[in-house]
Amino acid sequence: MFALLLFLVVPATATADECADAPDYLAQNRITEAENAARACLQDSPDNAAAMVVLARALLAQDEFTEALSWAEKAQAKYPQDLDIATLRMQILARSGDLDAAWAVAVQLPAAAKTQHDPALVAANIAFWREDYAEAAARYDSFVAQWPGEVDAERNRAIAYDKTGRSVTAQTEYERLCRAPYEDDLACALYTQKKKENAKYTLALRPGYWLATRSYNNTNKEDNFDGYSGYAMIDARVFGTFHLGTSLEYRTRDYGDGDVSDTYWELFGNYTWPVGFKLSAAAGMTLDDTDFSPEWTAQIEPGWVFDFGLELYFKFWRLEFEKSGVNVLSPAAAFYYGPLMLYARYYYAIDEDPDTDPSNSFLAKAGWTFFNHVTLTGGYGAGDRTDYLEVTDANVDNYWLALGGIGIHFNWQHSVFLDYIYRDETSSNDRIDVDFIQHQFLLTYQVRF
Numbered sequence: 203m204f205a206l207l208l209f210l211v212v213p214a215t216a217t218a219d220e221c222a223d224a225p226d227y228l229a230q231n232r233i234t235e236a237e238n239a240a241r242a243c244l245q246d247s248p249d250n251a252a253a254m255v256v257l258a259r260a261l262l263a264q265d266e267f268t269e270a271l272s273w274a275e276k277a278q279a280k281y282p283q284d285l286d287i288a289t290l291r292m293q294i295l296a297r298s299g300d301l302d303a304a305w306a307v308a309v310q311l312p313a314a315a316k317t318q319h320d321p322a323l324v325a326a327n328i329a330f331w332r333e334d335y336a337e338a339a340a341r342y343d344s345f346v347a348q349w350p351g352e353v354d355a356e357r358n359r360a361i362a363y364d365k366t367g368r369s370v371t372a373q374t375e376y377e378r379l380c381r382a383p384y385e386d387d388l389a390c391a392l393y394t395q396k397k398k399e400n401a402k403y404t405l406a407l408r409p410g411y412w413l414a415t416r417s418y419n420n421t422n423k424e425d426n427f428d429g430y431s432g433y434a435m436i437d438a439r440v441f442g443t444f445h446l447g448t449s450l451e452y453r454t455r456d457y458g459d460g461d462v463s464d465t466y467w468e469l470f471g472n473y474t475w476p477v478g479f480k481l482s483a484a485a486g487m488t489l490d491d492t493d494f495s496p497e498w499t500a501q502i503e504p505g506w507v508f509d510f511g512l513e514l515y516f517k518f519w520r521l522e523f524e525k526s527g528v529n530v531l532s533p534a535a536a537f538y539y540g541p542l543m544l545y546a547r548y549y550y551a552i553d554e555d556p557d558t559d560p561s562n563s564f565l566a567k568a569g570w571t572f573f574n575h576v577t578l579t580g581g582y583g584a585g586d587r588t589d590y591l592e593v594t595d596a597n598v599d600n601y602w603l604a605l606g607g608i609g610i611h612f613n614w615q616h617s618v619f620l621d622y623i624y625r626d627e628t629s630s631n632d633r634i635d636v637d638f639i640q641h642q643f644l645l646t647y648q649v650r651f
Contacts, residue, residue: 221247224256236260251277251287258290267298285311289321292328301332316344323355330358335365353379353386361392372396391574397614401439401650404447408433408646412455419635429455431644443474449486455494462493480505480515496521511538526555543569549585561586567605577609579621598638601627619646 221243227236240257243250254277261270271294278287288307295304308325315321326341342359346352360375373396379389410431417424431454437447447470454463468486482505487498499522505515512535519530534547545567552560563585571577584602607621620643627638 221250221253224253228256228259233260233263237264249280251280255287255290258294262290262294262297265297267294270294271298283312285315285318285321288315289324292321292324296324296328296331301328304328305332305334316341317348319349322348323352326355327358330362333365335362338362339366339368353384353389356384357386357389357392360389364392364396369396369400373400394574394614398650401615403439404435404437404648404650406433406435406646406648408435408644410642410644412453412640412642414638414640417637417639419637427456429453429461444471445473446471453495463490464493464495465489466495468499474507478507478509480507480513482515492524496523498522513537526553526558528553541571543567543571543579545569545581563601565603575611577611579605579607579609581605598627599629601625615650617648619648620644621646 220239224236224239224243227233227239236256237260240253240260243253244257247253254273258270258273258277261267261273271291274287274291274294278284278291281287288311292304292307295301295307305328308328311321311325315325322341322345326338326345329335329338329341339359339362342355342362345355346359349355356375357379360372360379363369363375364372373393376389376393376396378384379386380393408431410433412429412431414427415424416427431451433449433451435447435449437445439445449468449470451466452463453466454461456462466486466488468484470482470484472480472482474480482503483501485498485500488495499520501517501519503515503517505513507513515534515536517530517532517534519532521528521530529552531550531552532547534545536546537544545565547565549563549565550560551563563583565581565583567579567581569577569579582602582604584600586598586600603623603625605621605623607619609617609619611617623640623642623644625640625642627640629636629638
């Protein structure tokens with residue numbers, strides 16, 4: 203329509219060449235040249251609506267939203283029923299972040315707009331971006347029925363289905379778009395995530411090996427120890443976001459005077475409310491005579507999960523050892539952004555023994571996921587005495603640890619993790635300094651079903 207408009211409203215002057223060139227430059231994505239040609243055309247032909255539209259589109263491509271909207275509105279004032287100009291206005295408003303104003307334009311479009319590709323698609327997209335998912339799903343249904351095969355529209359429709367409770371249909375759509383001929387990466391990622399969310403159970407099995415050396419700095423004496431561990435955990439999604447699980451861990455240590463071992467059992471659960479509030483709780487006990495594990499523990503941890511990837515938690519943890527109990531206050535934060543994961547936790551431990559001062563420690567980790575199936579992690583921690591995660595000597599003055607790991611996610615269902623932890627504990631008195639170095643190797647297999 204605008205090509206015809208050019209010939210109707212442009213006089214036969216030198217500027218006519220600019221008016222003819224402007225849409226060609228725009229079609230070739232030569233944005234600056236399109237802008238300059240449109241401005242030159244408008245200098246001599248200020249009422250040329252086609253040039254206004256070209257200029258508005260060129261400015262939109264450069265994120266110059268205010269001026270782009272001004273030219274689009276001038277063009278629409280001349281041709282108020284033109285759907286192409288109305289669509290351009292919606293695009294400018296949406297790109298500028300004013301989704302409500304863009305939607306106000308969309309709802310004023312005539313019914314015929316739903317039968318034209320660009321107006322129908324832009325209106326559906328705006329409803330989607332406004333998170334009006336019911337409206338978006340209906341508009342995408344109409345659009346896909348007329349123009350099937352457009353991946354972005356069909357993927358957004360599946361997301362809208364998911365957001366409005368049609369989870370099974372959404373999963374089917376994600377799977378279809380993940381396969382040929384579409385092979386859409388984002389749809390594949392959403393399908394994988396949906397399969398994880400819909401899994402009823404998560405089972406983890408983790409054997410481990412522990413190797414340690416205790417050296418006495420004032421002497422040449424050195425003791426070597428080792429031990430093994432076995433850990434099994436199952437987590438069940440009871441309904442919605444409510445999970446219950448249990449775990450069992452057996453650990454054996456050789457401290458030079460023969461093997462000692464503990465078997466520790468725990469029951470845990472968590473629930474996440476739609477607003478983002480999450481509550482976790484756990485309780486556990488050592489099933490045999492305790493050698494190094496607590497006799498029993500209990501913890502409760504409220505938290506908040508934000509939509510932009512941030513999670514904040516605060517744990518109260520009670521551990522009962524043979525000699526005294528310990529209360530631990532532990533805030534934590536996690537942040538997820540694409541393939542990046544950041545995690546930090548602080549422990550403030552108050553021992554009921556009046557002769558023992560409170561202790562402080564922290565742990566920080568980072569991870570990065572490559573190609574959606576390989577995750578590398580690393581971290582560092584330090585503190586005075588101990589963080590009660592791996593009790594070895596209550597008289598420890600300070601410690602530090604470093605950790606690293608690799609996880610391989612074969613698919614949504616099966617994953618394997620290999621982790622290594624290096625821990626260095628130091629204690630001293632008037633007579634001797636002791637350095638206790640641990641190496642721990644853990645291999646975890648996880649399956650969802």
